[in-house]
Amino acid sequence: MSANVELENLNIRFGDFHAVKDVNLNIRDGEFFSFLGPSGCGKTTILRAVSGFNDPTEGAIYIGGENMLGSGPNERPTALVFQSLALFPLMSVADNISFGLKVRGVGKVQRRKKADELLEMIALSDQGDKLPSELSGGQRQRVAIARALAVEPKVLLLDEPLSALDLKLREHMRTELRRIQQRVGITFIYITHDQGEALTMSDRIAVMSHGVMQQVGSAQDIYDNPATSFVASFVGENNPINGTVIAAEEGYVSLKTDFGELRGRNERGLQPGDRATLFIRPQNLCLSERGDFDNCIQTTVNDQEFEGEFEHLYLAGDSRNLVVSLINDGAIPQFSNGSPISVGFHSDRAVVLPAGEMAYE
Amino acid sequence: MNNLLLPIASLIGAGLVILGLMFYRRSQHATGSGFGHFLRRNGVFVSSYLILSLLGWIFFMIILPQLYMVDFSFSHNLPPSKIGGPEDVYTTQNYEYLLFGSPGSEDAFNWLHLKVFLRTILAAVVVTIIDLALCYPVAYYMAQSASSGKLRMMALCLLLPFWVNEILRAFAFRILFGSGGVFNNVLMGMGLIDQPVDFIRADVGLYAGLSYAYLLLMIFPLYNAIESLDHSQIEAAKDLGCPWWRVHFEVVMPFAKPGIASGCTMVFMLSCGALAAPQILGGPSSLWFTQIIYQWFNTGGNWPLGAAYALVLLVVCIIFVMAVMRLFKVSFGEIIK
Ligand SMILES: Nc1ncnc2c1ncn2[C@@H]1O[C@H](COP(=O)(O)OP(=O)(O)OP(=O)(O)O)[C@@H](O)[C@H]1O
Ligand SMILES: [Mg+2]
Numbered sequence: 256m257s258a259n260v261e262l263e264n265l266n267i268r269f270g271d272f273h274a275v276k277d278v279n280l281n282i283r284d285g286e287f288f289s290f291l292g293p294s295g296c297g298k299t300t301i302l303r304a305v306s307g308f309n310d311p312t313e314g315a316i317y318i319g320g321e322n323m324l325g326s327g328p329n330e331r332p333t334a335l336v337f338q339s340l341a342l343f344p345l346m347s348v349a350d351n352i353s354f355g356l357k358v359r360g361v362g363k364v365q366r367r368k369k370a371d372e373l374l375e376m377i378a379l380s381d382q383g384d385k386l387p388s389e390l391s392g393g394q395r396q397r398v399a400i401a402r403a404l405a406v407e408p409k410v411l412l413l414d415e416p417l418s419a420l421d422l423k424l425r426e427h428m429r430t431e432l433r434r435i436q437q438r439v440g441i442t443f444i445y446i447t448h449d450q451g452e453a454l455t456m457s458d459r460i461a462v463m464s465h466g467v468m469q470q471v472g473s474a475q476d477i478y479d480n481p482a483t484s485f486v487a488s489f490v491g492e493n494n495p496i497n498g499t500v501i502a503a504e505e506g507y508v509s510l511k512t513d514f515g516e517l518r519g520r521n522e523r524g525l526q527p528g529d530r531a532t533l534f535i536r537p538q539n540l541c542l543s544e545r546g547d548f549d550n551c552i553q554t555t556v557n558d559q560e561f562e563g564e565f566e567h568l569y570l571a572g573d574s575r576n577l578v579v580s581l582i583n584d585g586a587i588p589q590f591s592n593g594s595p596i597s598v599g600f601h602s603d604r605a606v607v608l609p610a611g612e613m614a615y616e
Numbered sequence: 617m618n619n620l621l622l623p624i625a626s627l628i629g630a631g632l633v634i635l636g637l638m639f640y641r642r643s644q645h646a647t648g649s650g651f652g653h654f655l656r657r658n659g660v661f662v663s664s665y666l667i668l669s670l671l672g673w674i675f676f677m678i679i680l681p682q683l684y685m686v687d688f689s690f691s692h693n694l695p696p697s698k699i700g701g702p703e704d705v706y707t708t709q710n711y712e713y714l715l716f717g718s719p720g721s722e723d724a725f726n727w728l729h730l731k732v733f734l735r736t737i738l739a740a741v742v743v744t745i746i747d748l749a750l751c752y753p754v755a756y757y758m759a760q761s762a763s764s765g766k767l768r769m770m771a772l773c774l775l776l777p778f779w780v781n782e783i784l785r786a787f788a789f790r791i792l793f794g795s796g797g798v799f800n801n802v803l804m805g806m807g808l809i810d811q812p813v814d815f816i817r818a819d820v821g822l823y824a825g826l827s828y829a830y831l832l833l834m835i836f837p838l839y840n841a842i843e844s845l846d847h848s849q850i851e852a853a854k855d856l857g858c859p860w861w862r863v864h865f866e867v868v869m870p871f872a873k874p875g876i877a878s879g880c881t882m883v884f885m886l887s888c889g890a891l892a893a894p895q896i897l898g899g900p901s902s903l904w905f906t907q908i909i910y911q912w913f914n915t916g917g918n919w920p921l922g923a924a925y926a927l928v929l930l931v932v933c934i935i936f937v938m939a940v941m942r943l944f945k946v947s948f949g950e951i952i953k
Contacts, residue, residue: 306855328854335855341848345870355856358866406856 257284257319258332258409258442260305264314267300267466274300276466278314282444282459287436289445289453292463293489293614298446299338300466302412305444306335318410334403338414340395342387348398349374349383355406373401376435393424400435410442417452425449429456450490454478462486464612480522481606487534489614494540494577496533496552497610500525508607513573514552519605530610537567537580539604548599552577556590570596575615625683632671688923710924729908733929736905737936739823740887746827747834747883748876755838756868760847774832786825786896793821793897817899825897826887833886834879841875842868874950881937888933905929 260282267275275297282288290298303309305316307328316323323331334355342351350357352373353366361369374380377397379390387395396416403411413432417425433456436443447453453460454474462469462477462485470482481487488495498512508521510533519533543551557576558569566587568579579598581587590596655663690706698704714733717726754774758767780788792798793815800812815821845868853863869876894904909929912922941948 308851308855328851329857329859333855335852337848337852339846339848341846341852343849343852343867354853354866358853358857358862402856 259284259317259319260410260442260444261317261320262301262305262314263317265301265304265311265316266313267297267304267309268312274466275304278468280461280468280471282442285440285442287433287443287445287456287458289447289457289460290463291447291450291453291460291490293448296463297466298448298463299414302335302414302444302446305410306333306412307331332409334406334408334411336399336403336411336413336416338416338418340399340416342395342399342402344387347384347386348379348390351387351398352383352402352405354402359406369405373405376438377401392420393428396420396428397431400432404435404439408441410444411436411439413443413445415446415448417447418449425452432456454490462489464489464614481534481608482523484532484534484608484611484613487532487606487608492537492578492580493534494537494572495574495613496535496577497573498531498533500527500529500531500607502527507602510607514554517550517552517605518602519607520603521607523607523609525607525609531607532610533605533607535600535605537578539600540577540579540598541600542581543597543599546599549602550605551597551599553595553597556592556594556596558592559590568596568598570598625680628679628683629675632675636667636671685923685927688920689927690924691920693918693920710921711928713921714925714928729905729925732903732908733905733932735902736888736929737932739819739826739904740884743823743826743830743887744880744884746823747830748880750827751831751834751838751879752876755835756842756864758835759839759842760845760850774835778832782829782892783896785829786893789821789825789828789897790816793824814899816897817901819899819902821897822894822899822902825893826890829890829893830883830886833882837875837879837882838872839875841872845871873944873946877941877944877946877950881941884937885933888929 260280262278262280262282265275265278265280266273278301290301292298300309304311305318305323307323307326307330310324318332328335343354346354349367349370353361353370356366356369370383371380374383377400379394379397382390382394387398390398396419399416400411400413416432417428420428429452432443432445445453445457454477457474459471459473460477461471464485470477470486472480472482477486477490481490484495487493496510496512496514496517498510498517500508501511501516502509503521503525506521507518508525508531509516509518510531512533517533519535525531540552541548552570554570554572554577556568557571560567560569561583564583565580566583568581568590570577570579577598658666689710690708692703692705692707692709694701694704714726714729717723717728754770758770762770777785790797794800795812795814795816797815799815800809803809804812849867849871850863853867854860858866889906890904891906891910894902894907898904898907905925906929909922909925912918912925916922
């Protein structure tokens with residue numbers, strides 16, 4: 256039986272506050288799907304609606320084609336890994352993991368067997384008799400995941416499960432999670448405000464802002480072809496340059512900006528006269544003298560920063576600094592602050608989108 | 617009066633004073649210790665006042681009276697003129713009386729009093745269970761579901777009725793459950809019964825009155841314990857498949873066990889020792905053990921016997937509570953938390 260999760264015209268309100276607006280989505284069976292968005296954009300709200308803790312104000316949720324309206328959290332084929340983990344502090348690790356089976360009336364011997372299996376999967380074989388408080392943060396994390404997996408859900412929901420861990424552990428757990436997902440082969444719905452997590456782990460990502468789903472697509476898709484200014488500015492580093500469309504032809508538009516006329520891809524059918532923003536990524540900006548570019552920006556250097564593999568130049572932009580990331584080939588000149596500079600880029604590397612909300616403050 | 621009591625009491629008193637002095641001397645050397653810190657912060661005068669009043673309180677209000685009671689319970693009931701005389705020797709006859717009755721009686725055991733004793737303990741257990749069953753849902757609601765406005769409202773509604781004094785409350789219950797009382801009138805009005813039910817004889821009034829009297833002592837420890845439970849644990853249990861009632865047995869109650877234990881202990885102890893409510897609300901045939909004790913002290917004029925009965929009640933209650941706590945694997949330290 257398939258276990259796709261369908262959100263149909265999902266709207267959730269808390270009183271007057273509209274937390275989730277018109278979300279339509281089909282999460283495929285066996286997919287690692289992420290919701291990515293800044294704090295307060297409604298990610299947890301959607302997840303809690305899928306697991307049955309709050310009801311949609313409008314719209315419906317289908318899991319495996321079945322309408323979930325009226326089924327409580329205990330009746331849905333989902334399991335939630337809480338942001339706070341919510342391990343039971345008085346139960347041993349093994350009892351925590353087999354809790355769901357106990358509730359389902361599975362016998363003691365079988366429970367223990369299943370717990371041992373899962374403990375082995377999360378590489379905690381000999382720690383089953385400890386209390387959760389006796390484990391490290393990363394170990395507790397894995398126990399919480401194992402506890403959710405023990406009930407063999409069709410869909411595993413994870414609410415920023417890695418946010419409490421330090422950077423090293425977080426990166427390790429990313430691969431670990433991905434490995435677990437491939438091994439059990441069920442649908443994972445993963446929530447994060449960390450784009451690195453979303454980009455590395457997910458099959459597909461939904462980017463959210465203020466309760467609105469901005470774009471759904473693969474990591475590559477979202478990074479290379481952002482659909483809105485919000486996505487372009489939220490996912491990865493990006494340099495926005497504001498302007499007005501003066502010409503549109505063959506998938507490209509020309510924009511009149513503070514730096515003269517600039518050209519970029521026209522993914523959203525912009526017409527002359529529209530207010531628009533051109534986005535160009537730091538690694539796609541080069542020093543003009545190093546090549547033959549369609550577009551050139553004349554400006555001044557505000558700062559130069561050495562990072563090792565890369566060197567970052569901060570240039571005066573129209574609203575905020577333009578960042579240029581140059582590969583450190585040993586031949587990057589030193590700029591004094593305030594000195595003039597010319598950087599260029601190819602039109603097919605820049606994307607022009609309708610002016611709109613940005614992820615920056 | 618026996619000649620042993622005064623030496624013992626003065627020994628304990630002297631011990632407390634010596635202990636205080638030792639701490640004081642030590643604190644002069646090790647000023648870094650907690651006690652030295654306490655001394656320096658409050659000054660010698662204030663600290664010695666605080667310590668002496670605390671020691672005085674413990675000694676005069678707790679230790680000394682109980683020592684007198686213990687002493688009494690092992691004494692003969694003598695007229696004042698003979699106290700201190702040759703007949704004033706220690707004896708266990710008061711305890712024997714509770715067990716076996718007066719030497720001349722026909723029964724092997726003092727069934728009358730022992731039965732009352734057992735019934736008191738049993739009734740206190742029932743009152744405790746009623747209170748637990750009543751208070752757990754309320755405490756759970758207050759701790760996990762109610763908004764802060766509702767919470768304040770409920771706390772107020774729970775507290776206000778306790779401004780009415782105990783005697784008044786007991787009589788009000790008597791009126792409520794009396795043969796011409798509200799309950800009988802309502803039940804007869806609805807046609808459910810055609811004769812007034814004697815709630816008082818059936819001890820319904822007694823149980824209701826006692827349960828009501830100690831409601832707060834159950835609710836607040838429960839509330840405290842449940843309040844500290846992270847709500848996401850309740851949700852996790854539901855998410856893993858628990859129906860709502862099972863969430864309570866599997867997650868909430870084990871977590872709140874210390875609170876349940878301390879609430880139950882208090883209600884049980886106080887119910888066992890209650891006097892006014894049984895006096896007013898108890899049926900004509902039912903006697904509370906405290907009433908017997910009261911009779912010995914008061915109308916019976918036999919203080920040694922009363923003291924022995926009271927001590928037995930105290931000790932048995934403590935043992936009972938310890939045993940139950942052992943059964944449910946609660947440690948004493950947890951309760952005090
Ligand atoms: N029970 C509630 N009552 C009222 N408003 C709520 C409730 N739950 C959430 N909200 C509001 O809905 C919005 C979305 O909340 P949500 O918890 O879904 O954010 P999030 O995307 O998960 O953020 P974060 O990354 O910080 O966890 C927030 O503005 C929040 O204030
Ligand atoms: Mg959240």
